[in-house]
Amino acid sequence: MAPGSKQAGERGRPAYFVGPWDLNRDLACLPATPGDGTVVLVESRAKGSALPYHRQKLVLVLSALHHFADELAAAGHEVEIINAETYVEGLRVHVREHRSEKIVALAPREWGLYRSLAAADRSGELGAPLELHDDGGQGGHFLLTRDEFADWADGRKALRMHEFYAFMRKRSGWLMERGKPLGGRWSFDTKNRKFPRDEPVPDVPRHRPDALTRAQIERVAAWPGHWGDLSAETFGWPVTRRQALAELRDFFAHRADGFGPYQDAMLTDAPWLWHLRLSAALNLSLLHPQEVCERIVAEQAAGRMPLASAEGLLRQVLGWREFMRGIYWLKMPELRARNRLGAERALPAFFWDPSLTDMHCMQQCVGQVRATGYAHHIQRLMVLGNFALLAGIEPIEISHWFWAAFVDAYEWVELPNVHGMAVFADDSFTTKPYAASASYINKMSDYCAGCRYDPKRRTGDSACPFNALYWAFMHRHRGVLEDNPRLGVLYRTWDRWDDAQRTAILDQAEAFLGAMPAAEHEWTFSDDRG
Numbered sequence: 343m344a345p346g347s348k349q350a351g352e353r354g355r356p357a358y359f360v361g362p363w364d365l366n367r368d369l370a371c372l373p374a375t376p377g378d379g380t381v382v383l384v385e386s387r388a389k390g391s392a393l394p395y396h397r398q399k400l401v402l403v404l405s406a407l408h409h410f411a412d413e414l415a416a417a418g419h420e421v422e423i424i425n426a427e428t429y430v431e432g433l434r435v436h437v438r439e440h441r442s443e444k445i446v447a448l449a450p451r452e453w454g455l456y457r458s459l460a461a462a463d464r465s466g467e468l469g470a471p472l473e474l475h476d477d478g479g480q481g482g483h484f485l486l487t488r489d490e491f492a493d494w495a496d497g498r499k500a501l502r503m504h505e506f507y508a509f510m511r512k513r514s515g516w517l518m519e520r521g522k523p524l525g526g527r528w529s530f531d532t533k534n535r536k537f538p539r540d541e542p543v544p545d546v547p548r549h550r551p552d553a554l555t556r557a558q559i560e561r562v563a564a565w566p567g568h569w570g571d572l573s574a575e576t577f578g579w580p581v582t583r584r585q586a587l588a589e590l591r592d593f594f595a596h597r598a599d600g601f602g603p604y605q606d607a608m609l610t611d612a613p614w615l616w617h618l619r620l621s622a623a624l625n626l627s628l629l630h631p632q633e634v635c636e637r638i639v640a641e642q643a644a645g646r647m648p649l650a651s652a653e654g655l656l657r658q659v660l661g662w663r664e665f666m667r668g669i670y671w672l673k674m675p676e677l678r679a680r681n682r683l684g685a686e687r688a689l690p691a692f693f694w695d696p697s698l699t700d701m702h703c704m705q706q707c708v709g710q711v712r713a714t715g716y717a718h719h720i721q722r723l724m725v726l727g728n729f730a731l732l733a734g735i736e737p738i739e740i741s742h743w744f745w746a747a748f749v750d751a752y753e754w755v756e757l758p759n760v761h762g763m764a765v766f767a768d769d770s771f772t773t774k775p776y777a778a779s780a781s782y783i784n785k786m787s788d789y790c791a792g793c794r795y796d797p798k799r800r801t802g803d804s805a806c807p808f809n810a811l812y813w814a815f816m817h818r819h820r821g822v823l824e825d826n827p828r829l830g831v832l833y834r835t836w837d838r839w840d841d842a843q844r845t846a847i848l849d850q851a852e853a854f855l856g857a858m859p860a861a862e863h864e865w866t867f868s869d870d871r872g
């Protein structure tokens with residue numbers, strides 16, 4: 343018998359399933375020693391076509407996956423990339439051909455695949471037992487295991503990010519001094535709302551596509567039904583760990599000091615500002631959150647990063663990111679169906695084509711996402727999400743848009759952010775809707791200066807739509823929002839106005855919404871087709 347061949351009934355070595363978001367050699371979904379099993383990566387056609395994903399997102403995921411496969415092969419691993427209809431189908435084919443002893447994987451980060459893998463395991467469809475490891479804690483990507491987050495949440499009346507963040511700061515000891523937060527406060531947000539009037543915006547590195555990435559660009563460009571600009575001349579996302587680390591170094595060398603003060607600012611035709619730009623690389627596991635947090639703490643300790651900047655960034659990675667992922671697993675699958683405010687309006691067509699609106703802030707933010715697959719947190723929350731909230735866009739419609747349109751969006755992060763933070767479809771982990779009129783956008787951006795609308799007017803042809811929409815939203819949801827102590831003052835203002843004023847505002851909002859064309863969908867989302 344030839345060496346390595348198997349007798350009838352004999353099982354082969356394990357298959358190690360590496361999801362396209364598990365691209366890191368330290369994760370428990372890889373064999374400890376090359377040769378202990380085959381690393382299996384699957385390109386799922388169903389997943390790739392479940393939404394009209396941004397073309398740069400598809401290229402990023404595919405290029406990162408192929409680069410990682412090459413890196414593993416160079417390190418002596420046996421690697422197979424399978425193109426299959428679904429992840430489950432790819433694994434089934436591999437197990438059948440190799441008679442794999444078992445499948446080792448990290449728990450998938452998205453509910454759809456988690457459920458379909460578990461179902462296939464239960465029914466025996468995979469052909470080998472499935473050994474799932476937690477995607478957090480030792481050998482995982484996140485800092486907490488799913489059980490650790492559930493333990494933190496257990497018994498709490500309300501789930502609040504600031505309490506979770508304090509728990510994570512104490513647990514890690516990061517930016518802590520003798521058990522207290524460094525600088526005496528957990529958050530330095532009040533110092534982080536400056537506008538860079540005369541500050542030159544720093545350049546950011548572009549990671550030029552190599553032959554492998556260019557091949558994926560050509561491949562994706564030929565696929566129908568996807569969205570977003572794509573060319574080899576402009577694509578520049580980091581697709582390897584080496585590039586992600588270079589981006590991290592560049593951030594700390596050139597942008598870290600400005601990150602805090604200017605993190606909420608928005609400037610015309612300036613997508614990157616002082617932002618880290620590594621959410622996509624983090625979400626593919628090219629970087630581990632622990633190394634990013636440790637670097638932030640080290641830069642602050644060495645005096646190279648102001649405390650307000652360091653704390654603001656640490657809160658995003660250690661606080662918000664882990665909190666959103668914990669909430670997702672606590673609340674799925676019900677979270678998808680939540681619609682606290684009963685919003686039912688279809689997504690406006692200008693979320694896909696910004697030339698269909700004359701609102702300069704929406705043109706800028708949607709246009710930037712179409713060009714790059716990226717917008718920073720305030721553009722997402724206070725322009726795009728705020729508009730969806732005020733206009734009453736159905737939560738799952740705007741959620742699918744964020745999922746499809748952003749290079750860093752996966753359901754575990756976008757769904758709690760969109761449903762909880764942006765459109766208040768779930769009120770169990772946020773205190774109030776992030777609703778804002780034009781005055782916020784005018785304060786934090788230069789968009790209004792280049793707009794045909796007047797941010798100070800509520801009615802009339804030149805009035806900014808955000809203003810009438812804001813008051814109509816507050817009026818529409820008075821029964822839900824009035825008792826919120828942070829919103830009561832708004833209703834006292836509304837009540838002071840006379841009937842004619844209030845009617846004019848409501849008519850203005852209704853006329854705007856009535857004239858807003860809805861997007862036409864040519865796709866039907868199914869989370870089972872992962």
Ligand code: SF4
Binds near residue numbers: 700807
């Ligand atoms: Fe946006 Fe209104 Fe400002 Fe125009 S005036 S940029 S629509 S907030």
